[in-house]
Amino acid sequence: MDVVELSAVRRIVPELVETLQTRVQILHRIRLMQPVGRRALAAAMGITERVLRAEVEFLRRQGLLVFHPAGMSLSEPGYALLDQLEDVLAAVEGRSELAQRLSRVLRIPRVTVVQGDSDQESWVKDTLGLQAALLLREALTDGDVLAVTGGTTMSAVAEMMPSKGPWIAVKVVPARGGLGENVDIQSNTIAARLAKRLGGTSIMLHVPDQMSPETLEHLSSEPLVQERLQEVREATVIVHGIGDALTMARRRQLSREEQAVLRERGAVAEAFGYFFNEEGTPVHAMTTVGLRLEDLGQLRLVMAVAGGGSKARAIAAAAKGYRVDVLVTDEGAARGVLGMAREMDEEGS
Amino acid sequence: MDVVELSAVRRIVPELVETLQTRVQILHRIRLMQPVGRRALAAAMGITERVLRAEVEFLRRQGLLVFHPAGMSLSEPGYALLDQLEDVLAAVEGRSELAQRLSRVLRIPRVTVVQGDSDQESWVKDTLGLQAALLLREALTDGDVLAVTGGTTMSAVAEMMPSKGPWIAVKVVPARGGLGENVDIQSNTIAARLAKRLGGTSIMLHVPDQMSPETLEHLSSEPLVQERLQEVREATVIVHGIGDALTMARRRQLSREEQAVLRERGAVAEAFGYFFNEEGTPVHAMTTVGLRLEDLGQLRLVMAVAGGGSKARAIAAAAKGYRVDVLVTDEGAARGVLGMAREMDEEGS
DNA sequence: CCCTCCGGGACGTTTTTTGTCCCTGCGGCC
DNA sequence: GGCCGCAGGGACAAAAAACGTCCCGGAGGG
Numbered sequence: 001m002d003v004v005e006l007s008a009v010r011r012i013v014p015e016l017v018e019t020l021q022t023r024v025q026i027l028h029r030i031r032l033m034q035p036v037g038r039r040a041l042a043a044a045m046g047i048t049e050r051v052l053r054a055e056v057e058f059l060r061r062q063g064l065l066v067f068h069p070a071g072m073s074l075s076e077p078g079y080a081l082l083d084q085l086e087d088v089l090a091a092v093e094g095r096s097e098l099a100q101r102l103s104r105v106l107r108i109p110r111v112t113v114v115q116g117d118s119d120q121e122s123w124v125k126d127t128l129g130l131q132a133a134l135l136l137r138e139a140l141t142d143g144d145v146l147a148v149t150g151g152t153t154m155s156a157v158a159e160m161m162p163s164k165g166p167w168i169a170v171k172v173v174p175a176r177g178g179l180g181e182n183v184d185i186q187s188n189t190i191a192a193r194l195a196k197r198l199g200g201t202s203i204m205l206h207v208p209d210q211m212s213p214e215t216l217e218h219l220s221s222e223p224l225v226q227e228r229l230q231e232v233r234e235a236t237v238i239v240h241g242i243g244d245a246l247t248m249a250r251r252r253q254l255s256r257e258e259q260a261v262l263r264e265r266g267a268v269a270e271a272f273g274y275f276f277n278e279e280g281t282p283v284h285a286m287t288t289v290g291l292r293l294e295d296l297g298q299l300r301l302v303m304a305v306a307g308g309g310s311k312a313r314a315i316a317a318a319a320k321g322y323r324v325d326v327l328v329t330d331e332g333a334a335r336g337v338l339g340m341a342r343e344m345d346e347e348g349s
Numbered sequence: 350m351d352v353v354e355l356s357a358v359r360r361i362v363p364e365l366v367e368t369l370q371t372r373v374q375i376l377h378r379i380r381l382m383q384p385v386g387r388r389a390l391a392a393a394m395g396i397t398e399r400v401l402r403a404e405v406e407f408l409r410r411q412g413l414l415v416f417h418p419a420g421m422s423l424s425e426p427g428y429a430l431l432d433q434l435e436d437v438l439a440a441v442e443g444r445s446e447l448a449q450r451l452s453r454v455l456r457i458p459r460v461t462v463v464q465g466d467s468d469q470e471s472w473v474k475d476t477l478g479l480q481a482a483l484l485l486r487e488a489l490t491d492g493d494v495l496a497v498t499g500g501t502t503m504s505a506v507a508e509m510m511p512s513k514g515p516w517i518a519v520k521v522v523p524a525r526g527g528l529g530e531n532v533d534i535q536s537n538t539i540a541a542r543l544a545k546r547l548g549g550t551s552i553m554l555h556v557p558d559q560m561s562p563e564t565l566e567h568l569s570s571e572p573l574v575q576e577r578l579q580e581v582r583e584a585t586v587i588v589h590g591i592g593d594a595l596t597m598a599r600r601r602q603l604s605r606e607e608q609a610v611l612r613e614r615g616a617v618a619e620a621f622g623y624f625f626n627e628e629g630t631p632v633h634a635m636t637t638v639g640l641r642l643e644d645l646g647q648l649r650l651v652m653a654v655a656g657g658g659s660k661a662r663a664i665a666a667a668a669k670g671y672r673v674d675v676l677v678t679d680e681g682a683a684r685g686v687l688g689m690a691r692e693m694d695e696e697g698s
Numbered sequence: 699c700c701c702t703c704c705g706g707g708a709c710g711t712t713t714t715t716t717g718t719c720c721c722t723g724c725g726g727c728c
Numbered sequence: 729g730g731c732c733g734c735a736g737g738g739a740c741a742a743a744a745a746a747c748g749t750c751c752c753g754g755a756g757g758g
Binding site: 005008009011012013015016019020023024059062064081084085087088 | 354357358360361362365366368369372373408411413430433434436437
C-alpha cells in the first residue's frame with residue numbers, strides 16, 4: 001500500500017485537498033440519504049444543483065454511484081472506496097489527531113471523531129450513528145449479548161446499522177427498563193430494531209416509569225422480571241449514549257424537586273439511568289431495573305456514542321465515571337472537551 | 350507525519366494527481382535548468398507558455414520559486430519541498446515499486462529509479478546525475494577517498510553536484526587511468542570537478558591510452574605512478590557508470606580485433622575498464638592502471654549510476670559481476686532489466 | 699390513479715483558461 | 729562599455745469550460 005506524505009501535497013496542490021473533501025462528502029451524504037435525488041442532495045449540502053451534478057456524473061463514471069429513477073445510491077465499489085476515504089479525510093481534516101488527543105485526555109483506548117457538530121447540522125447525528133454501527137458490527141460475534149440504551153443518538157445507531165452483510169447471532173437487550181422516553185427512542189424499540197438488522201433476537205424489559213422504591217422492590221422480585229434481568233446482566237457488550245444531565249432530567253420528566261437535587265449535586269452527565277457530576281461521581285440513579293454501574297466491569301466492550309458541542313461536559317464527566325473502551329463522537333464535542341481540558345491545564349499551572 | 354493511502358485518492362481525484370505530477374515536474378526541471386525563463390522551460394517540457402505561466406505563478410505565490418530578471422529559480426522552501434515531493438511522485442508513478450522489484454532481482458540493497466529514459470530525453474541524464482549526486486553527498490564524510498570513473502553519466506553527476514552546503518574534506522581520485530575518452534568526460538576531469546564542488550581535493554592519474562602490456566608494466570613500477578596508485582587503492586567509496594560493451598569498445602577506440610574478441614566472448618557490459626559477459630564474468634580488461642575488480646571488496650560503498658533502455662543488459666550483467674550497494678537508474682533501464690528477468694523466468698519455467 | 703420527485707437534456711450566460719502579442723529592462727558576451 | 733538576447737510582466741481577444749436554470753418524460757409511492 002503506497003502512502004503519501006500529506007502536508008507537502010497540500011502545499012503544492014491545495015485544490016486537490018478541497019475537491020477531495022467535497023467528493024468524499026458527497027459520497028458520504030449519499031450513503032446517508034440514499035436513494036436521493038440531485039436537488040434534494042444539493043439543497044442538503046448547500047451547493048447548487050449544477051455543480052453537484054458535475055460531481056455526481058464524475059462519480060458515476062468512476063463506477064462509485066448507481067443512478068435509479070428513484071435516486072442515486074452507492075455502488076458496491078462506492079461503499080468500499082468510501083470506507084477507505086473516510087480515513088483519508090479524517091487525516092486530511094485533522095480529525096485523526098483530534099481523536100488521538102481525545103483518547104489521551106479521556107483515557108479511552110479507541111476514539112473516533114466524525115465530521116461536523118450534531119447540534120448544528122442534523123445529518124451529523126446520522127454519521128455518528130453510522131460510524132458507531134459499523135464499529136459495532138465489526139466488534140460483535142455470534143453469541144454476544146448486546147445491551148443498548150435509548151435516546152436519539154442510539155436511535156440513529158439502530159437506524160444506520162446496515163442490514164446487509166452476514167447475520168450475527170446476537171441477543172439484544174435493553175440496558176435498563178423504561179426510562180420515560182418517547183417510544184421511538186426507547187431502549188426496547190432500539191433493541192428490537194438492532195436485532196432485526198443484525199439478524200439476532202431481542203428481548204424487552206417493560207417496567208413502568210416513575211415507581212416508588214417499594215414498587216420497584218416488589219417488581220424486582222417477580223419471577224418473570226427476575227428472569228429478564230438475569231438475561232440483561234449476561235450482556236457482553238454495551239452501546240450507550242451520553243446526555244447532558246439537566247436536558248435528560250427534563251426529558252425523563254423528573255420532578256422539579258429531583259431536578260433541583262441534581263443541580264445542587266452538580267450533575268452534568270447522564271448515562272443508562274445514572275447521573276454523574278463533573279468528577280465522574282454518580283450522584284443519582286433513576287428508579288428502574290437493569291444493568292448496574294458495577295456490572296460494567298464484567299463486559300467485554302463498553303462503547304459510548306455521543307456528539308454535539310453541548311455534550312462536551314457530559315462526555316468528559318462520563319469518561320471519568322466509568323470504563324469506556326470505545327467512544328464515537330463528533331468534531332463539535334471533541335473540540336469542546338479539548339477546550340475544557342486546556343482551560344483546566346491553564347488553571348492548574 | 351500524516352500519511353494517506355494513495356490508490357483510493359487516485360480513484361476519486363485523478364485530475365489532481367496529474368496536476369501534482371506536472372507541478373512537481375516543473376519544479377524538477379527548474380532545478381535542473383535554473384535560472385530559466387518561461388519560454389525556454391515551456392519548450393523543454395512540451396507545454397505552451399501560457400499554461401506554464403499559470404503554474405509558475407502559482408508556485409511563486411506558494412513561495413517555492415523566486416523570479417529574477419535572469420530567470421526563475423527554486424527558493425529555499427522550494428528545494429525542501431521538492432525533496433519531499435520527489436518521493437511522493439515516485440510513489441504516485443509507481444517508481445518506488447519499480448525500484449523495489451529491481452532491488453530484489455539484481456540483489457542490490459538500495460535502488461533509486463528516476464523518471465524517464467536517458468536514451469529518449471536528454472534531461473533525464475541530468476536527473477540521474479542529480480539524484481546520484483544527492484545520495485553521494487549524503488553518504489560521504491570527512492576523510493573519505495572517493496574514486497570516480499568517466500563517461501557522460503558520471504559527467505552529469507559532477508555537473509549536478511550542488512556546491513552549496515557544508516564542505517566535505519574528501520579526496521577524489523580517478524578510479525582508473527586514461528581510458529581514451531573525450532577530455533570532458535574523463536575521470537580525471539570529473540574527479541577535479543567533483544572535488545571542487547564538494548570542497549575537497551583531487552589527484553590525477555595520467556597514463557597514455559593504448560599501451561602495450563610491457564609499457565604498462567614499466568609504467569606501473571615508476572615511483573610517482575606507484576605513489577598515485579597507492580592513493581587510489583585507499584579509496585573508500587566509488588561511484589561509477591556502466592556502459593554497453595560494444596558502444597564503449599568503439600568509444601575507447603579498441604581495435605577491430607579486440608572488438609571481435611569481445612563479441613566472441615559475449616561481452617555486454619563495461620565498467621571501470623572491465624568487460625563482462627551476460628553472466629557477469631569479466632572477459633576482458635583495458636590495459637591501464639588503478640582500482641582493480643578485486644579491490645571493490647575493501648570499499649565502504651559501491652555506487653553505480655546508469656540509465657537508458659539500451660543499458661539494461663549491461664546493468665543486469667554488471668550487477669551479477671561484482672558488488673553494488675547503491676544503484677541509481679531510470680525508468681527506461683529499470684523496465685528493460687525487469688523485462689529481461691521476466692523472459693528468463695518464463696524460459697526457466 | 700395521480701402526484702411528486704427522479705435523471706437527463708438543453709441552452710444562454712458567466713467565468714476561466716489559453717494563445718499570442720508587446721514592452722521594458724537586466725545580464726552576459728563581445 | 730555597449731549591444732544583443734532573453735528575462736518577466738502586462739494586455740487582450742478567442743476559445744473552452746463551468747454554471748444557473750428550466751423543461752421533459754417517466755418511474756414509484758401514496
